[in-house]
Amino acid sequence: MSDPRPIGLFDSGIGGLTVLREVQARLPGESTIYIGDSARHPYGTRSDAEVRTFAEELSDELVARGVKVIIIACNTATAVALEHLRERHPSTPIIGVVRPGAAAAALATRTGRVGVLATVATVRSRAYFAAIKDENPGTLVIERAASELVPLIESGLTNTQEMSDAIHAAIDPFLAGEPSERIDTLLLGCTHFPLIRGAIDAALGAPIAVVDSAAATASFLQEIISVNGLEAPGSSRGTAADPGHLGHTAPASAPVAPVHQIFTTGDPVAVDALAARLFGEAAPRAQQMTLGAKRG
Structure with a gap:
């Protein structure tokens, strides 16, 4: 068949x-x-x-x-x-793309602390929060909206200071606090974000697993x-x-x-x-x- x-x-x-x-x-x-x-x-x-x-x-x-x-x-x-x-x-x-991505993130984390970088609408829906919790109820899920990255990517402004500033504004809060309290896995909850994966990795500057769906x-x-x-x-x-x-x-x-x-x-x-x-x-x-x- x-x-x-x-x-x-x-x-x-x-x-x-x-x-x-x-x-x-x-x-x-x-x-x-x-x-x-x-x-x-x-x-x-x-x-x-x-x-x-x-x-x-x-x-x-x-x-x-x-x-x-x-x-x-x-x-x-x-x-x-x-x-x-x-x-x-x-x-x-x-x-x-939510359920497969959530499963991959739940599998990747070792500390049970997962960050989700997504759009306003995705964060508002709590779809990733629920899907990751379904995979592992004990996981701490921290979601942040970064919709402003999408039009920059669509416009081809990936290697600009504006993009760098926007990425740091989105990523830096995940890195706040004591090392033991930080995420060890970041899920890219928007299919645009892998297009700036290199810049995201550089902004993280830490051994954090990055997962895209x-x-x-x-x-x-x-x-x-x-x-x-x-x-x-x-x-x-x-x-x-x-x-x-x-x-x-x-x-x-x-x-x-x-x-x-x-x-x-x-x-x-x-x-x-x-x-x-x-x-x-x-x-x-x-x-x-x-x-x-x-x-x-």
């Missing part, structure tokens, strides 16, 4: 490309469709009702394009709209694809040495070259610049999209 339909992803802008990169690395035979809603970023300072409306439009667009599974590659939209979208599209598996989400997606028999034609469910590993089977048909599409409601040139950094020469050119417009 195989399913040639693409995997759909959406985000408030370019941050979700970090999730797309992990998905393509783990599932290289799968086609993908990515939509970034840069025209309306950031989501993190908007009301829950606005975010739900935007998430409806994005998920509706992906379903109309025939995707087999949707990843909400946006922490804010996951926190606010995941269950709503699952009710709206009951026949399409929908995965968020992209890899954990891609791993969870891999499991969903396998369990539900949704692999693209020619994809292996085992390994080359042991195609029957864990009860899985060898590919039943020849691989089909995957097709990748990137759409944006914003400036395609800005998206292309980041995609080239993340994917190299293989990056597809971003295409302009107006949500709700009639497709050709």
